[in-house]
């Protein structure tokens with residue numbers, strides 16, 4: 380007996396999957412990563428000569444090893460999607476880069492994220508201990524550090540970075556903006572760096588693609604890799620970005636406090652705003668982990684406040700049922716509902732990201748006003764908690780620390796193998812090398828049609844906000 384595909388489509392004549400027979404899979408496309416054009420003559424991996432560690436036969440990744448992008452396939456589909464593969468990350472038996480000639484630069488860009496210092500430390504440790512690279516430099520304060528003063532290029536060694544993994548933030552400092560391609564590439568060439576490790580989010584990856592292209596255009600034999608960072612988890616293809624799980628864990632403290640405040644008030648609401656500019660991953664995962672949340676609002680799901688099926692009516696009902704309610708809102712949720720001036724509509728940060736209005740205080744105010752109008756004389760309290768920077772200005776937790784270490788080492792192994800223009804990252808748990816250009820454009824919104832969002836809905840029993848009555852346009856204040 381076989382299974383019929385969800386849409387009734389089938390590989391067999393009757394739409395079923397034959398069992399205990401060989402199934403022909405669709406063709407496999409390798410999304411390969413570029414190699415340095417002028418790679419050095421092949422050098423044996425110095426790990427093979429390590430005095431204390433003797434690599435086993437399976438230690439090195441074979442040249443043909445790949446991992447698959449999608450873990451699930453519909454064997455019953457008559458038109459299956461092509462399979463996409465990436466090179467497996469890890470040490471190669473032979474290097475295309477001579478470690479004795481390597482000169483590495485590491486830099487952190489964009490917003491903070493738990494684990495930045497761990498990645499920096501492990502890059503230095505891996506380069507020096509595993510490969511014997513002597514010249515490793517930390518570039519201060521993001522992309523602009525490449526064309527900064529001599530003091531912005533800090534020589535790093537094992538002693539310097541020894542305790543960095545214990546610290547939140549980034550010892551190298553980070554900035555937004557300052558992306559001047561000509562100056563950056565000139566700064567890299569002038570200091571004779573041969574390999575560049577850029578740690579950052581989606582904006583940083585777009586910058587790294589531009590640098591990679593410029594290296595090629597100028598014929599520079601310099602490799603670059605982007606190590607994906609963002610608490611928002613808004614980078615696609617990889618399983619998740621580092622620091623995200625730590626942020627979700629710390630967010631629990633805010634949700635716990637919101638619940639205590641709400642429970643201890645008469646008709647109390649605890650409102651927590653969590654990071655998530657364009658994606659609601661932190662809010663979603665924090666909600667699922669906590670189980671105390673009555674409503675989770677994310678940028679991917681439009682909601683409305685008043686009328687039947689709206690947020691306020693739902694919260695009122697919930698308070699009548701159990702005396703209190705807890706709401707988690709991602710910073711990018713409901714932005715189209717918040718009145719803003721023309722100036723506010725245009726405001727951008729130094730990197731060109733749109734500056735959002737603060738959804739938390741706005742929601743608290745609107746809720747209070749609605750309650751006064753609808754239920755005058757009835758006691759009501761909203762306690763608002765904004766743990767924004769607390770969830771990311773901390774060291775990585777154990778899971779993220781391990782992840783940061785594997786990412787850093789994967790990056791080094793790839794660079795030493797002669798690859799460039801790539802991002803190391805886990806795909807279905809398998810560390811892989813993905814072309815930088817793919818990662819730079821791949822967004823990672825919450826898929827509201829998949830199981831995770833359905834779990835949120837079943838945990839919170841919140842409305843789907845589909846019967847929106849009157850709100851059709853953004854609320855906009857007159858200019859000025």
Ligand SMILES: Nc1ncnc2c1ncn2[C@@H]1O[C@H](COP(=O)(O)OP(=O)(O)O)[C@@H](O)[C@H]1O
Nearest residue numbers: 489490555556558579580581582583585586730
């Ligand atoms: N499209 C882009 N092209 C080149 N550089 C970019 C681009 N977008 C952002 N950057 C640069 O990348 C750096 C980090 O970007 P930002 O958006 O602040 O953080 P993140 O990398 O965490 O998303 C900044 O120096 C910014 O100028």
Ligand SMILES: O=P(O)(O)OC[C@H]1O[C@](O)(COP(=O)(O)O)[C@@H](O)[C@@H]1O
Nearest residue numbers: 489490491580609610611654655656
């Ligand atoms: O106040 P900052 O430092 O600009 O950071 C705020 C932003 O940083 C983030 O945490 C992450 O953004 P990036 O990944 O672009 O660094 C967003 O959630 C938030 O909007």
Ligand SMILES: [Mg+2]
Nearest residue numbers: 580581582609
């Ligand atoms: Mg970003």
